[in-house]
Amino acid sequence: MLVSWNWLTELVDLQINVNDLAEKLTMAGAEVENLSYTAQKLDGVIIAKVLEMAPHRERKNLQVVTLVWGDERAICVTGAQNVKEGDIVPYAPPGATIADGSVLGIEEFDGVKSFGMMLSADEIGLPLLSQEEGILILPQDAPLGGDAASWLGIKDVVLDVSVTPNRGDLLSMVGMAREAHALSTGSRLKELNFSSTTEPFDWPVSFEGVTLEDSGCPLYCLGFAEELEIAPSPIKCRVRLALCGVRPISNVVDVTNYVMLLLGQPLHAFDLDKLPAPEITVRSSRNGEKITTLDGREHMLSSDDLLITSGGLPIGLAGVMGGANSEIDENTRRILIESAHFLPARISTTARRLGINSEAAYRYARGVDKAKAPLALSCALDLMKKWKCGKVYTSVIREGDAAPVEKFVPLTAKKLKTYTGAGDLSEASSILMPLGFEVKSSSEEKAIYKVPGYRMDVEIEEDLIEEVARIKGYDELPARLPGRIHDSATIGLESRTERKIRETLMARGYIEILNYSFISPKFIADLSIPASDSRANPFALANPLSMDQSLLRTFLLPGMVNVICDNLRKGWRFPVRIFEIGNVFLREGANLIEEKHIAGAIFLGKDYRSPYKDAVRDDFFTMKGDILALADAFRLKFDVLPGSEPFGHAGQTADVISDGRKIGFMAKIKPSIERRLELPASLYVFEVTFEPFLMAKPPRFGEVHRFPSVYRDISLIVPEDVTVKEIGELIGDLSSDLVISIRLFDIYKGKNIPEGHRSLSFTLEYRHPDKTLSDEEVDELHTKLRSQIESKGLKLR
Numbered sequence: 115m116l117v118s119w120n121w122l123t124e125l126v127d128l129q130i131n132v133n134d135l136a137e138k139l140t141m142a143g144a145e146v147e148n149l150s151y152t153a154q155k156l157d158g159v160i161i162a163k164v165l166e167m168a169p170h171r172e173r174k175n176l177q178v179v180t181l182v183w184g185d186e187r188a189i190c191v192t193g194a195q196n197v198k199e200g201d202i203v204p205y206a207p208p209g210a211t212i213a214d215g216s217v218l219g220i221e222e223f224d225g226v227k228s229f230g231m232m233l234s235a236d237e238i239g240l241p242l243l244s245q246e247e248g249i250l251i252l253p254q255d256a257p258l259g260g261d262a263a264s265w266l267g268i269k270d271v272v273l274d275v276s277v278t279p280n281r282g283d284l285l286s287m288v289g290m291a292r293e294a295h296a297l298s299t300g301s302r303l304k305e306l307n308f309s310s311t312t313e314p315f316d317w318p319v320s321f322e323g324v325t326l327e328d329s330g331c332p333l334y335c336l337g338f339a340e341e342l343e344i345a346p347s348p349i350k351c352r353v354r355l356a357l358c359g360v361r362p363i364s365n366v367v368d369v370t371n372y373v374m375l376l377l378g379q380p381l382h383a384f385d386l387d388k389l390p391a392p393e394i395t396v397r398s399s400r401n402g403e404k405i406t407t408l409d410g411r412e413h414m415l416s417s418d419d420l421l422i423t424s425g426g427l428p429i430g431l432a433g434v435m436g437g438a439n440s441e442i443d444e445n446t447r448r449i450l451i452e453s454a455h456f457l458p459a460r461i462s463t464t465a466r467r468l469g470i471n472s473e474a475a476y477r478y479a480r481g482v483d484k485a486k487a488p489l490a491l492s493c494a495l496d497l498m499k500k501w502k503c504g505k506v507y508t509s510v511i512r513e514g515d516a517a518p519v520e521k522f523v524p525l526t527a528k529k530l531k532t533y534t535g536a537g538d539l540s541e542a543s544s545i546l547m548p549l550g551f552e553v554k555s556s557s558e559e560k561a562i563y564k565v566p567g568y569r570m571d572v573e574i575e576e577d578l579i580e581e582v583a584r585i586k587g588y589d590e591l592p593a594r595l596p597g598r599i600h601d602s603a604t605i606g607l608e609s610r611t612e613r614k615i616r617e618t619l620m621a622r623g624y625i626e627i628l629n630y631s632f633i634s635p636k637f638i639a640d641l642s643i644p645a646s647d648s649r650a651n652p653f654a655l656a657n658p659l660s661m662d663q664s665l666l667r668t669f670l671l672p673g674m675v676n677v678i679c680d681n682l683r684k685g686w687r688f689p690v691r692i693f694e695i696g697n698v699f700l701r702e703g704a705n706l707i708e709e710k711h712i713a714g715a716i717f718l719g720k721d722y723r724s725p726y727k728d729a730v731r732d733d734f735f736t737m738k739g740d741i742l743a744l745a746d747a748f749r750l751k752f753d754v755l756p757g758s759e760p761f762g763h764a765g766q767t768a769d770v771i772s773d774g775r776k777i778g779f780m781a782k783i784k785p786s787i788e789r790r791l792e793l794p795a796s797l798y799v800f801e802v803t804f805e806p807f808l809m810a811k812p813p814r815f816g817e818v819h820r821f822p823s824v825y826r827d828i829s830l831i832v833p834e835d836v837t838v839k840e841i842g843e844l845i846g847d848l849s850s851d852l853v854i855s856i857r858l859f860d861i862y863k864g865k866n867i868p869e870g871h872r873s874l875s876f877t878l879e880y881r882h883p884d885k886t887l888s889d890e891e892v893d894e895l896h897t898k899l900r901s902q903i904e905s906k907g908l909k910l911r
Contacts, residue, residue, distance in 0.1 A: 116358045117290050119271040125291035125495045127302040132271045138297040139275065142584045144284055148274040152357060153239030156269065158210030159262040161252060161470065162188070162232075164201045174225040174743040179232065181205055183259040191221075191228035194248035202252040204233045204262040213239030227299060233262075240268055242356035245346055245363070253349055266353050280571040282480030286378025289568070296548040296585050303548070308492040309499070311337070315509040319386070319448070324513040330420045330460040331396040332486055333514035335491045337451040338386075340367065344444050344505035351501075360473075365503050366442050367811060369494050371473075378568075379453060379482055379490035380474035384429060384440040391425030394450070403428065407435040407470070419464045420456060433461035433478040434470050447504075453491035455484040455514075467656045483568035484687040485518050521565040523556060533579045535592040544579065545585045609805050610694060611748075612695055615712060618747040622740050624714060625692040629673035631697060632663035637672035641761040642787060651701050666699035666706075670713035670801055671761075675783075678717050679791055689719035689732070695804070710804035711778075714740065718795035728893055734766045737780055737798045741770060748810035753839055754780065761787055770802050778802030821886045825853070826896045829875040829911035831867060848902045850895045852887070855879040871909055 119132050128135065132138065136146040162181040170176035179197065181188050188207060197203065206218050207230040214237075219232045231237075235244030244250050256265060263269050263766060275284070284290045288306070293302040314322075317338045331850050347353065347368035355362050360371050370381035384394075399405075399415035404414045405428040413431070415421070415817060422430035422437075430436040433456040443450065462479035465471065498506045531537030539561045543553050550566035565572045566800060572578065583591060605613075632655065637643070643650040649668040658664035678690055693714040700707045716732045724730065738754050745752040750772065757769030762781030770778040780800035786860055788797060832841055838858055845856050860875035878899075880892050900910055 115275045115277050115285055115290070117273040117275055117287065118354060118357045119273065121287055121354055121357075122294065122475055125287060125304055125306075126295045126298075127304065128294060129300045130298050132273070135294055136273060139273075139293065141587060141589070142293070142297055143278060144281065144293060144731050144881050145276040146273050150272040150274065152270045152272060153213050153263060153268045155211055155215045156213050156239055156263045159204050159206045159212070159238065160210075161256045161258055161260045161262050161265065162203060164199050164203060164256055167197070167199055170223065170226060172226075176223060178226055181232070186259070188229045189227065190231055191223045191226055191860050192231070192232055192249065196246050196248035196251065197232065201249075202254055202256045202258070203249050204252065204266075205237055206230045206233055206237075212237045213641075221817055224382060228455050238262070238266075238268060240353065240356045242359075242361045243268075243352055246474075249307055255391055256349075258859070261304055264561070267403060268353055268357075272357055274513075277480075279480055282477060282482060282570065283378065283568040285378050285480065286374075286475050289378055292548070292550065296545070298547035306493075308489070308496045309508060311488070311492050311508050311510045313510060313512055315507070315511050317507055317509065320392055320554065321511075322391075324511050325393070325395040327397040327832075328393060328420055330457045331454055331514065332396070332457070333487050333512075333516055334394075334396060335453045335487050336394065336511040337453070337491050337495050337765040338449070338510075339451070339495070339498055339506040340386075340448040342447050342449060344442070347372075348501055350808050354404075364442065364444075365501055366446070366498075369497050369501070369503070370451070372497065373490050373494045374473065374745065375479070377490045377493060378477055378488055379486035380433065380477055381490060381494055382430060382436050382452045382474070384436070384450045384452065385442055385446045386450050387446075388440045389424040389429060389450075390427045393424060394452075395426075396424045396454075397421055397423060399428070406429060406438045406439055407431060408438055408759070409435065410438065411471075413468050413470075415420055416467070418460070420460050422452070430472070431464060431468075432456050434465050434468070434475045451491060451494055453487045453494070455482065466786060469657045479572040483518075483566075483570075485567050488512065488516060507728040518567045521572075522562050523565055523572060523575060523578055524560055524562050525575055526560045529575055530579055530582065532584050533576075534586070535594065541586075542578075542582045547584050549581060549585070551578075551581075566725050569834065607808060611810070614747060615695060615744065615807060617623070618744050619693045619714065619740070622691075622743060624691045624740075627669075627677055627692050627694050629667075629675070629677065629694060629696065631667055631699070632658065633667045633672045633676075636664055637665075640675070640787070640791060641672065642784070643760050647760065648700060653699055653701060653706055668700055669698050670694050670696055670711050671799055674713055674715045674799065675791065675797070678715060678797065679793070682720065682793070682852060687719060687721040690715070690717040691732075711801055712744075712804055712807075713801040714799065716798040717793070718797075720794045722795075732798065734780075734782055734798060737800055741780060741800055741802070745772075748807050749813065750806060750810065752777075755837060755839065770800070772806045777806055778910075799826050819881065821882060821884070823879045823881040824887050824889070824892045826878050826880065826892060827859075828878060828896070828900065829860075829873055831871050831873050831909040831911060834863075834870055834872055838874060842876070844906065844908075845876060845878070845899070845903070848906075849878065849899055850880075852880045852882055852895065853878050854881050 125518055136149060140146050160183060162183045164179055165182045166180040168178050170178055176191050176193055179190050179192055193753045196548040206212055208219050210230060211217050211492060212233060221228045235250045277284045284293060291303060295301045324336055326334060344364050344366060347362060347365040351372055353369055358375050362368050366383050370383055370537055399419040399421045401417050403415045405414055420432035421428045422432050428437055428808040429440040438591050451700060456478050458479050458481045461475055465475035465479060495506050495508060525542060527537035527539050530542060546563060552564040554562045554564050563578060616797055638650050652665040652668045654662055674692060674694060684781050695712050697708050698711050714738055718731060742752060753771040754768045755771055757767050757779060759767050759779050759781050763784050766782035769776045770780060778801050783797040842856055857877050858874060859877050880887055904910060
């Protein structure tokens, strides 16, 4: 919200300067992000009249202009095409300073001297002010010879205030004036008076009225004007709009914007002659219905959207934006002015889904006081009369319930003292009354306040206490130590599990990162994800921050890859080990399924120089060790089996299995993808679901083994497509109950091993719980095992 200091001081008599007010607003919850001093360098610019104009004798694109003010006159040269004799303009004579700090002098154009220059809106410091290219044309009643900056009021301080979503009442100059009044001791809030309106309407047209078919619009007011002349609004109004960040358009449109900035009530004007029928109906849209809004965009509507219609056809999205089919233009002669109350939830839903960030939707979504609707319409009609826009009627149509909902909230001295350290209800009343709260009853122990309609955020006693505390100043409250906490507490299972995962991975050299849950659509092409893969069908955001953050992530890998690529672009050269714990969002039919995943990445780095060469370089099996170590930390058993991923290198991609179910993957990224991403070294990644870690097995304790183990080795020649796990399970199934462990210790391919085969060597540990095994007993068991293995068609070495 941009707040003009000059405009604010017209509404409230303040006893503090702008910097002190900015500090107080910030401390009270309405953070002032910036103070902009407009046209502060502008100096010496006067108001002059164009007396004569003649073409330059050498340069036909230039005009020689004679300016007068009082008894003074001057000659200047201009290339502007919008100036004519009799126009009133801002003139900067030699020695004057324009908005950018340039000091003007005398310039010669092919023998003709130009003494200073006439100024455009940009040169006086308000680019939004002008509605045409060239010199800024002032009204005929501007005082010749007067100081242009002072008369226009362009030297101002603009406060950029960040308004929290619960304080829709601050999205107006009146709301800001009320807040400043409460924060400034000795200030006085000035009253606003407008001409009253009447009912029923007596317009000289056959208008059939307004019908409300949807509860999303409890009140709808409509005004009328005819014989309009569409022209620029008064210059000082345009200055005020420009200072508040709104581009002036025309007198009719500027009236609606001016009243919205003043009172916080959005208005909209319809061209009556463009309406499909002489009536207006407010209803829900139908699925598949379309409307083209004032910005030229066509929108497909749903049944949740609220429409303004005429003759059954949409002419506006209620509370969001008007339709292009009823737009005000230079040919408009009769208008209807809408001032209505719409429910916040309906407007915010439509605005977010359609991506329309209008000033009206911004205010309605945060809540607008219903009582403002008729008041704002009276103000708009009054201004149109003062600006001589045309024939303005004071009679209006009012449909719906205009009665405000009364709300009463109690405040007790006991609770006030508990929170603020002081229980003085009289002091609380003196703070709350300037904010618009009325005392309905009061005693030493309890007071009841009537909440003003514009304070929709105040519902309970604690809300009143917050108002007292923030206006009084949080820094003024007495400091107290918190009381003793008697009850012990502990974190939940999920938090404990996350903590242990972090500890385990950080102990193995990983660094945790945190990404947004949003990713770019290009991740599908970057990682070669096929359309048949569920991860290639993410949910799209209705109102994304940017195209690069327009989809909900379906797995964590795209974010991890983006982090590594981004750091490389910024000059990082060394190995990277990162991990992330976060939610992903998967599509199951039309439903959204949210899961928590754990992902990690190892990047080998851009700088290959190392005294240890490849001895310390990570590889696929390094990451496998990290995953198995993570499983061991929770006493889980993971199997890592050959697998495939669209982005995984063939032969270096595996599925992570837990209890016979795939819970994730690990892979080396394909070289083709590494080249596409401009990665100068190999990248290894893994991603597993979080759920198995919640089922960690408890520790098991047993007595110390009393008898020693006896070890025997066995080597088998097996086809390369047979996994170590399969062979290990086979040996375990065939072994005696006295074999308590089987461990792979060697893999060999080469001489004496057939093509397509490899040798796997295992150590078997034999132990009897009640005695020491003899070599003869072990040899007998081991020989039997070898025979059984050979009977399965496997060859022993």
